[in-house]
Amino acid sequence: MIAVTGASGHLGQWVVARLTALGHDVVCVSRAPRSHPSIPGVSWSRPVRTVVCDLSEPASVETIRASLAGVEAVVHLAARIPADTAVDAFDDALATLRANVSGTTRLLHGLGDAGRLRTLVFASSFEVYGPPRSIPIREDHPLEPSGYYGASKVAGEKYAALFGAARGVATCLLRMPAVYGPGDTLRRAVGNFVRAAAAGRPLDLQGDGQDRRDLVYVDDAARACVLAIERPVTGACNLGSGRGFSILEIAATVARLEGVTAPVSRHERIKPRLDYVLDAGRARDLLGWEATTPLADGLRAQLEWVRRGG
Numbered sequence: 001m002i003a004v005t006g007a008s009g010h011l012g013q014w015v016v017a018r019l020t021a022l023g024h025d026v027v028c029v030s031r032a033p034r035s036h037p038s039i040p041g042v043s044w045s046r047p048v049r050t051v052v053c054d055l056s057e058p059a060s061v062e063t064i065r066a067s068l069a070g071v072e073a074v075v076h077l078a079a080r081i082p083a084d085t086a087v088d089a090f091d092d093a094l095a096t097l098r099a100n101v102s103g104t105t106r107l108l109h110g111l112g113d114a115g116r117l118r119t120l121v122f123a124s125s126f127e128v129y130g131p132p133r134s135i136p137i138r139e140d141h142p143l144e145p146s147g148y149y150g151a152s153k154v155a156g157e158k159y160a161a162l163f164g165a166a167r168g169v170a171t172c173l174l175r176m177p178a179v180y181g182p183g184d185t186l187r188r189a190v191g192n193f194v195r196a197a198a199a200g201r202p203l204d205l206q207g208d209g210q211d212r213r214d215l216v217y218v219d220d221a222a223r224a225c226v227l228a229i230e231r232p233v234t235g236a237c238n239l240g241s242g243r244g245f246s247i248l249e250i251a252a253t254v255a256r257l258e259g260v261t262a263p264v265s266r267h268e269r270i271k272p273r274l275d276y277v278l279d280a281g282r283a284r285d286l287l288g289w290e291a292t293t294p295l296a297d298g299l300r301a302q303l304e305w306v307r308r309g310g
Helices: 010-021 058-062 090-110 148-167 189-198 218-230 247-258 281-287 295-307
Strands: 002-005 026-030 049-052 073-076 119-125 170-176 178-180 203-206 215-217 235-238 264-267
Touching: 002 010, 010 026, 010 218, 058 090, 073 090, 073 218, 090 148, 119 148, 119 218, 148 170, 170 218, 178 189, 178 218, 178 295, 189 203, 189 247, 189 295, 203 247, 215 218, 215 295, 218 281, 235 281, 247 295
Parallel strands: 002 026, 002 073, 026 049, 073 119, 119 170, 170 235, 178 215, 203 264
Antiparallel strands: none
């Protein structure tokens, strides 16, 4: 049996789809769990067990201890991600501390009776690194987050790793760039471009758009989570393309797919240029994982989802 926290979320629904397709029994843990996916095109091949839990509430976690007792693996996706990741508001410090740090430690405590637990997969973020000292970023890069969300993920990683070491549980920390594709509702470059294009609005661009960003398509990220169960690995693994894409390239691709004639509205740059490109060699070597979805294919799928009312 495999438990997936945040199973009702964007990545969670895709992870459950892959697990059920492989015949696994899945426990979906969420504040508002679903028995069926809500993202068009995502299907769960077999019934799942749903468990209501708010990981930020101690009493709520205690109520699911018995439900977690028989799990052999946990994919921990539940997290607080700021609605606008470009803004670092102090309210996000409190919210991410409560959900991503306290929520993680309470989940680990709730696994106290899980005697069959062998694998823990923790969804982390490229934001644990902070401003990159070298490109592409390797897993041994210093962890110097520049925002509250990244700081909360560093703390979550540490607690998960300590738990795994104490319990003899393989603990894989998947450091992901922006996860895009059908179901993505966050206000960041890809989602903003896709929604603007679908609505016939200009695609707003800050500066020259040459900043490079790594991306991972949601189903590729889900496949990594499943591989981390099938091939237990302890430690951090980056997910990403290894080369990144310029913001202008992403915008131009969205515009081409949507047939927008005046795709870009340029604005003055408000932040220094930063490139985030991840070295995914460890995920390739240890998990057998590589990003396989071309950027245009992933953006096309997200555009189609938005056109259908997503």
